[in-house]
Amino acid sequence: MFTDGDGDNFGAGASVNRCGTAAGAAPTGFSLVGTDCCDTDLNAFPGQTAYFTGLRGCGGGYDYNCNGADNLQFTAGFTGCTHASSCGVPAYGYECVTTGFTPGWANPGGSSFIWVADATPPACGAMQSWVNTCNTWSGVFACGVHNYCNFGVITQTQGCR
Numbered sequence: 459m460f461t462d463g464d465g466d467n468f469g470a471g472a473s474v475n476r477c478g479t480a481a482g483a484a485p486t487g488f489s490l491v492g493t494d495c496c497d498t499d500l501n502a503f504p505g506q507t508a509y510f511t512g513l514r515g516c517g518g519g520y521d522y523n524c525n526g527a528d529n530l531q532f533t534a535g536f537t538g539c540t541h542a543s544s545c546g547v548p549a550y551g552y553e554c555v556t557t558g559f560t561p562g563w564a565n566p567g568g569s570s571f572i573w574v575a576d577a578t579p580p581a582c583g584a585m586q587s588w589v590n591t592c593n594t595w596s597g598v599f600a601c602g603v604h605n606y607c608n609f610g611v612i613t614q615t616q617g618c619r
């Protein structure tokens with residue numbers, strides 16, 4: 459068996475023997491498996507499914523699921539929430555297309571209220587703008603009343619595991 463320093467039921471280090479322990483069982487503080495990659499942080503163990511925004515408590519890194527890599531929680535820019543060209547204005551158009559919207563990373567666009575998708579996700583623990591909703595608002599433009607995109611933007615922190 460292996461010493462389990464953080465109590466997450468995964469041990470680490472060299473195999474140890476304990477007299478008087480039934481086969482197939484491990485007492486408190488020990489585990490039958492020795493695959494814990496971070497035995498001083500009980501949130502880090504093989505198969506961890508949650509994501510975290512802070513460094514592991516065993517000297518750093520974000521490999522909370524012990525697969526050897528820092529796996530990002532959010533990888534994509536938002537999709538949808540685009541302005542279709544209308545009444546001969548090609549730049550941003552006027553009519554907001556909200557169908558097919560999915561939240562994602564974003565950067566400021568060409569004006570104060572335009573956001574564009576960012577396909578390059580921030581690193582573990584880093585913060586960036588994130589479009590989480592897409593609605594419309596009506597405004598009077600050169601060629602009449604149209605529905606402009608109303609982006610709901612928050613600051614998101616990249617989680618990892």
Ligand SMILES: [Ca+2]
Pocket residue numbers: 461462463464465466467468469470494496497498
């Ligand atoms: Ca452990």
Ligand SMILES: [Ca+2]
Pocket residue numbers: 520521522523524525526527528529619
């Ligand atoms: Ca990982």
